[in-house]
Amino acid sequence: MSALGASPAVPEVRNVFPWAESVVVAAISYLPPDRTISDDVPRGLIARVARGADYHVVLRAKLSCLSEIIKIDHPNVRMEVCVDTSPLPERKLAVLAGIAQRVKNANVFVEGCGSYAALGEIVTNIPIQCSPPTVIDPCGECDLCVRACPAQAIIAPGVIDRSRCLSALTQRGGVVAVELARAMGNRIYGCDTCQEACPQNANICPISPEFAEDVFPGATPELIPLIELTAKDFRERVSGSSIGWIRRARIRRNAAIAAGNMKCEQAIPSLRQMLEDENTVLREHAAIALNEIGC
Ligand code: B12
Numbered sequence: 001m002s003a004l005g006a007s008p009a010v011p012e013v014r015n016v017f018p019w020a021e022s023v024v025v026a027a028i029s030y031l032p033p034d035r036t037i038s039d040d041v042p043r044g045l046i047a048r049v050a051r052g053a054d055y056h057v058v059l060r061a062k063l064s065c066l067s068e069i070i071k072i073d074h075p076n077v078r079m080e081v082c083v084d085t086s087p088l089p090e091r092k093l094a095v096l097a098g099i100a101q102r103v104k105n106a107n108v109f110v111e112g113c114g115s116y117a118a119l120g121e122i123v124t125n126i127p128i129q130c131s132p133p134t135v136i137d138p139c140g141e142c143d144l145c146v147r148a149c150p151a152q153a154i155i156a157p158g159v160i161d162r163s164r165c166l167s168a169l170t171q172r173g174g175v176v177a178v179e180l181a182r183a184m185g186n187r188i189y190g191c192d193t194c195q196e197a198c199p200q201n202a203n204i205c206p207i208s209p210e211f212a213e214d215v216f217p218g219a220t221p222e223l224i225p226l227i228e229l230t231a232k233d234f235r236e237r238v239s240g241s242s243i244g245w246i247r248r249a250r251i252r253r254n255a256a257i258a259a260g261n262m263k264c265e266q267a268i269p270s271l272r273q274m275l276e277d278e279n280t281v282l283r284e285h286a287a288i289a290l291n292e293i294g295c
């Protein structure tokens with residue numbers, strides 16, 4: 001674990017767990033070593049959070065261990081481990097626990113991890129004494145992330161327009177409007193641009209051995225196999241990865257969008273085949289991509 005603190009159970013927590021008194025909040029650096037490949041092969045891009053082991057699994061295992069330790073002194077304690085699994089305001093809890101600071105790109109910064117930190121909690125009925133956090137503004141006058149966002153999705157300090165954010169668009173289903181689809185570039189899952197632009201992330205290094213290995217599809221997967229991704233390949237290679245939950249059709253749609261944006265002529269046969277797909281969204285994006293390539 002990279003940082004650990006405790007927050008009072010704010011009303012959003014009590015709405016879900018009425019018995020809650022406090023929340024142990026943990027952060028772990030998910031930053032993987034840079035294994036992006038640049039060669040002549042058309043490639044997509046996966047956000048850092050999904051390149052290695054699934055942080056939900058890693059953090060849940062660590063928090064479950066910690067909850068067993070807590071039980072030694074408090075055998076009758078009530079606890080619930082959460083990692084993105086309950087509607088808790090995880091970033092707010094991390095700030096209240098004193099382990100994180102809010103920044104303009106809407107993420108929170110954790111000492112030693114920058115913003116490349118995943119968050120998880122143990123909600124408990126133990127009243128842990130929590131001192132109020134020291135709130136600092138690490139951003140000052142900087143607005144590099146706001147200017148770097150390819151979709152102009154940072155609409156106020158710390159506020160994202162989810163209908164424009166490319167991370168959301170790669171994860172959500174349906175047809176993507178042409179202007180935003182173009183802004184997606186070669187992104188297949190997630191978006192790191194506002195974090196890459198941040199000077200506070202510049203000297204942050206990978207520190208968690210759990211995220212040292214890439215898991216398929218890795219950082220920069222080949223595009224054409226993703227456009228053609230069969231149900232069998234998806235089951236065998238992708239479904240257990242951090243991006244598997246967005247399902248096969250969205251991965252194929254994002255790969256088609258990427259091929260169009262990259263004017264990737266090698267993708268023409270796969271896109272022509274996609275024109276016959278039973279999924280209307282895929283058919284539409286195959287046609288748009290072929291149009292972008294110029295056929
Ligand atoms: C929905 C969601 C998204 C959506 C919308 C994100 C957004 N910024 O609105 C989309 C798909 C776009 C998204 C993208 C990403 N996400 Co996301 N996402 C979530 C999720 C599941 C819910 C967030 C949410 O809607 N909360 C409800 C709203 C009301 O709260 P909020 O957005 O957190 O923050 C508001 C308030 O809490 C308040 N607030 C925030 N901090 C504080 C502090 C104090 C003291 C107070 C009073 C108030 C306050 O102000 C905010 C604006 O109104 C959380 C997990 C979770 N359960 O929290 C992960 C989570 C926020 N995501 C995470 C990550 C890693 C990402 C990505 C980096 C992934 C990627 N590479 O593509 C991007 C970053 C995009 C960005 N610039 O924010 C991490 C954040 C880690 C971090 N260090 O900040 C989380 C916490 C998951 C996790 N368990 O680690 N995400």
Ligand code: SF4
Pocket residue numbers: 105148149150151152153154160164165166167168191192193194195
């Ligand atoms: S994740 Fe990408 S699209 Fe979303 S706010 Fe950051 S830079 Fe903009």
Ligand code: SF4
Pocket residue numbers: 103104105138139140141142143144145146197198199200
């Ligand atoms: S780029 Fe600048 S404004 Fe944006 S989060 Fe980093 S320090 Fe803050």
